[in-house]
Amino acid sequence: MKRRNMTTALVGAFVLAGFLQTSCAPAPKQAAEPQEENNQVIETIMARRSVRKYKDQPVEREKLQQIVTCGINAPSGMNLQPWEVRVVDNADYINGITELFKAANPKQAEDPNFKNMFRNAPAVIFIASPADGSGQLDCGLLGENIILAAQSLGLGTCCLGGPVGFMKKGAEAAPYVERLKLPEDYQLLYAIAVGYPDETPDAKPRKAEKVLFVE
Ligand SMILES: Cc1cc2nc3c(=O)[nH]c(=O)nc-3n(C[C@H](O)[C@H](O)[C@H](O)COP(=O)(O)O)c2cc1C
Secondary structure (H helix, E strand, O other), X not given: OOHHHHHHHHHXXXXXXXXXXXXXXXXXXXXXXXOOOOOHHHHHHHHOOEOOOEOOOOOOHHHHHHHHHHHOOOOOHHHOOOOEEEEEOOHHHHHHHHHHHHHHOOOHXXXXXXXXXXXXXXXXXXXXXXXXXXXXXXXXXXXXXXXXXXXXXXXEEEEEOHHHHHHHHOHXXXXXXXXXXXXXXXXXXXXXXXXXXXXXXXXXXXXXXXXXXXX
């Protein structure tokens, strides 16, 4: 290879390596150095709270892509990856289904902070699992990866079961479920609201007594 071509190839490889490191691509095979102080993973986990108030600011598609890529890098039993993931940042979709939700739940929409049924977020990620009830544990792990990756990028999230209950219950929301184009043998399991946080909620108390060391 000529020297100029070699330089171009090396620069290209360097840029690609940088991209892969900042995206959610699998990291190179090496054990992480134990990090007792300033551990960013632990800080991210402990700083995360469910956010229900978001800025009027769309989430960049690149960031949405990055967090769902982290999601599908979660472990799954026998690597079956029993999930379907749908990212919706379309205001027409979110506002359209919210109108149906408001008609069915007028009390919830009375809240002056109410913007939409997905805890007011500008984007929502739907997670579906096999209709036979399998894969739910795997889907939970996928979701936590998404949630923590989002937190690390300065995004807020809220795991949501309620809105999915509404979508699965009545016929009125069926056209919105159809738009998700899930395989026949999959059903919606839960959703994750995503957006730039406009609140910093305090941590809710945890039941530390539920954890025991067994001697
Ligand atoms: C499976 C699941 C379903 C949830 N559904 C809702 C929901 O429908 N609406 C909501 O506002 N929060 C929902 N949450 C968020 C919980 O209320 C929240 O995680 C919990 O109160 C602890 O607060 P934290 O997330 O700030 O630590 C859900 C969380 C989980 C794990």
